[in-house]
Amino acid sequence: MRYKARDAAHKAINDTAELADKQEFLNALNKAAGKTVSGIESRQAAMRQCIKEMTDKGIPAFADKRGREWSPEAYVNMAIRTTAANTAQQAQFDRMDDYGLNLVEVSSHSGARPKCAKDQGKIFNRSGGGGYTTDLHGRKIRYYAWSESSYGEPDGILGINCGHQIYPFTPGVSYQTYFPEPEEENAEAYKKSQQQRELERRVRKSKRECMMLETAGDPEGARQARQLLKQRQDALRQFCGDNGLRYKPDRTAVADYKKSVAGYVPPDQTERIRKLNGEQYLKGDYSVKFNKISGAKEVTKDLAKEFSDQHDKAARIFGFEKLTKMSSVSVMPYHNDGFYGSFTPTSGVVTIFGAGGKDGKAFMSKVAKEMKKKGVWSTDSPLHAYRHELGHAIQEQLSASDSNYAEKLKMITDFRKSILDDLTKLPERDIIKEKARLLSAYGINSKGEIDDFISEGIAEYLNGKPRPTAKKIVEILLGRD
Numbered sequence: 001m002r003y004k005a006r007d008a009a010h011k012a013i014n015d016t017a018e019l020a021d022k023q024e025f026l027n028a029l030n031k032a033a034g035k036t037v038s039g040i041e042s043r044q045a046a047m048r049q050c051i052k053e054m055t056d057k058g059i060p061a062f063a064d065k066r067g068r069e070w071s072p073e074a075y076v077n078m079a080i081r082t083t084a085a086n087t088a089q090q091a092q093f094d095r096m097d098d099y100g101l102n103l104v105e106v107s108s109h110s111g112a113r114p115k116c117a118k119d120q121g122k123i124f125n126r127s128g129g130g131g132y133t134t135d136l137h138g139r140k141i142r143y144y145a146w147s148e149s150s151y152g153e154p155d156g157i158l159g160i161n162c163g164h165q166i167y168p169f170t171p172g173v174s175y176q177t178y179f180p181e182p183e184e185e186n187a188e189a190y191k192k193s194q195q196q197r198e199l200e201r202r203v204r205k206s207k208r209e210c211m212m213l214e215t216a217g218d219p220e221g222a223r224q225a226r227q228l229l230k231q232r233q234d235a236l237r238q239f240c241g242d243n244g245l246r247y248k249p250d251r252t253a254v255a256d257y258k259k260s261v262a263g264y265v266p267p268d269q270t271e272r273i274r275k276l277n278g279e280q281y282l283k284g285d286y287s288v289k290f291n292k293i294s295g296a297k298e299v300t301k302d303l304a305k306e307f308s309d310q311h312d313k314a315a316r317i318f319g320f321e322k323l324t325k326m327s328s329v330s331v332m333p334y335h336n337d338g339f340y341g342s343f344t345p346t347s348g349v350v351t352i353f354g355a356g357g358k359d360g361k362a363f364m365s366k367v368a369k370e371m372k373k374k375g376v377w378s379t380d381s382p383l384h385a386y387r388h389e390l391g392h393a394i395q396e397q398l399s400a401s402d403s404n405y406a407e408k409l410k411m412i413t414d415f416r417k418s419i420l421d422d423l424t425k426l427p428e429r430d431i432i433k434e435k436a437r438l439l440s441a442y443g444i445n446s447k448g449e450i451d452d453f454i455s456e457g458i459a460e461y462l463n464g465k466p467r468p469t470a471k472k473i474v475e476i477l478l479g480r481d
Contacts, residue, residue: 078160078161082159082160082161082162085158085162085163086158089158089166092166092168093126096126096168099168101168101169101170102125102126102127102128103123103124103125103126103133103143103168103169103170103171104123104124104126104146104166104167104168104169105122105123105124105166105167105168105169105174105176105177105178106119106120106121106122106123106124106157106164106165106166106178107120107121107164107165107166107167107177107178108120108121108164108178108179108180108181109163109164109181110181110185110186110189111186111189111190111192111193112164112181112186112190113155113162113190114155114190115150115153115155115156115157115159116150116156116157116159116162116164117180117181117183117186117187117190118150119149119150119151119156119157120157120164120178120180120181121178121179121180121181122143122144122180123141123142123143123144123169123176124143124144124145124146124149125143125144125145125146126146127146128145129145130142130143130144130145130148131143133169133171134171134172135171135172135174135175135176136172136173136174136175137175138172139175141176143169192243192245193245195239196236196239196240196243196245197251199232199235199236199239200236200248200251200252202232202236203229203232203233203236203252204252204253204254206225206228206229206232207229207252207254208254208339209225209228209229209342209344210222210225210226210229211254212332212339212342212351213225213344213347213349218330218344218347218349220346220347221344221346221347221349224346224347225344225346233252236252285308286304286305286307286308287308287311287312287315287322288307288308288311288326288328288329289327289328289329290304290328290329290330290331291328291329291330291349293330293331293332296330296331296332296333296356297331297333297356297357297360298331298356298357299329299331299355299356299360300357300358300360300361302361303355303360303361306383307329307383307386310383310386310387310390310462311323311326311390313462314387314390314394314458314462317461317462317474317478318394318397318398318477318478320397323390323393323394323397324397325345325348325393325394325396325397325400326343326348326350326390326393327347327348327349328348328349328350329349329350329351329352330349330350330351330352331351331352331353331355331356331360332351332352332353332356333353333354333356334353334354334363335353339353340352340353340354340364340367340385341353341385341386341388341389342389343389343392343393345392345396348393350386350389350390350393351389352364352385352386352389353385354367355386361382362382364382364383364384364385365380365382367385368380368381368382368384368385371384371442372384374441375432375433375435375436375440375441376440376441376442377440377442377456377459378439378440378442378443378456378457378459378460378463378470379459379460379463381463383462383463384459384463387458387459387462387463388452388455388456388458388459389455390458390459390462391451391454391455391456391457391458391459392451392455394458394477395451395454395455398477404479408476408477408479409450411476411481412450412453412454412473412476412477413450415472415473415476416444416450416453419438419444419469420444420446423435423444438467438468438469439453439456439457439460439467439469439470440456442456443455443456443457453473454473454477456470457469457470457472457473457474458470458473458474458477461473461474
């Protein structure tokens with residue numbers, strides 16, 4: 001049994017790690033999953049150590065086959081949880097094969113996701129069709145063909161993040177323990193669980209923003225980010241309390257986030273950041289202000305000029321003399337977390353990661369080409385991340401100055417919904433290609449927000465020769481559609 005579990009674990013790790021193409025990642029995940037499977041460490045402890053190792057080795061965040069970006073916390077947590085479950089399941093299947101057992105019972109619980117809901121609480125035949133058998137008491141029990149279940153699909157039974165268990169069912173010896181859940185009650189519980197997951201994602205996002213703003217030396221932005229974090233934490237706890245759900249702190253954990261301070265800054269950096277806060281460098285003929293960040297390489301004058309020119313171009317297209325909602329640009333080191341840019345509405349700071357130094361543009365170009373190849377970004381320009389964040393600043397300014405913006409936003413929202421509706425008609429293997437053909441997977445994401453859809457369109461428009469989707473987005477904003 002031990003060797004079957006070992007082989008199952010090895011296979012599960014490699015299968016689960018489909019998002020990565022680096023051996024360093026597999027090594028780190030193998031170690032973390034091995035500790036969890038063997039019981040040496042809890043999943044949470046193994047996750048933290050795995051993320052630390054990936055960061056130290058320069059392994060970035062991940063984009064899956066559908067173009068969805070995963071934070072390190074979300075991906076490693078999913079991978080370890082799924083690997084541990086798959087190990088147990090495969091070892092169970094192997095032992096059943098040894099004893100010639102084909103029937104398997106699937107556990108059930110309220111709030112199962114749609115594909116799992118139709119399979120849970122049933123007995124399946126792994127090597128044939130459906131039929132009937134008898135239990136310990138001679139009662140007639142129906143079983144179904146395993147091939148007709150959702151097994152093997154990522155969001156199906158025993159798939160990624162599935163919480164179901166399987167048990168051998170021996171005719172004449174076993175008796176049925178689990179049964180399907182009422183459809184309406186299960187659907188309602190699932191809806192609440194997804195709302196909880198969304199609130200948890202918002203808390204993690206706020207924690208990262210706190211860390212970034214503290215490190216960037218933006219005290220006012222950090223203060224407002226901490227307020228937003230507290231509001232989101234309170235909202236999550238309130239939602240869990242109101243709906244009888246369990247609050248799970250590990251689901252809001254972010255690597256290197258210090259609970260005592262929202263946005264931890266190493267003590268030896270605090271004084272330098274305080275002195276540098278508000279200091280501007282690269283003074284000259286630029287339309288934007290560049291903030292000096294402690295420990296970060298300065299952006300080259302040539303790249304700064306390109307950033308400035310893109311600001312002017314964006315302002316001109318949308319009829320502004322200047323993007324007043326954008327106060328400055330901060331260039332910070334890339335932290336191997338999949339974040340290449342951000343815009344903070346409260347302070348108006350656009351932050352670009354990895355663009356500093358003489359190799360900054362080359363790094364941005366490499367990232368953009370990889371993201372475009374995967375279908376995640378709408379262009380392969382080294383300026384894509386910056387243009388995307390300009391798109392967020394433009395939306396803020398239009399929201400404050402255009403009396404028709406709410407109507408335009410609804411038009412774009414309806415346009416995006418029509419695209420998402422059309423995508424549901426395609427086979428899953430073709431969805432990412434279609435998203436990339438129309439715009440990008442990052443922009444066309446059912447779990448994402450409308451502002452990323454708009455920003456991806458603006459970024460492509462600024463790049464020149466926009467495709468129909470990007471062109472329509474901008475034309476709606478300009479009132480031409």
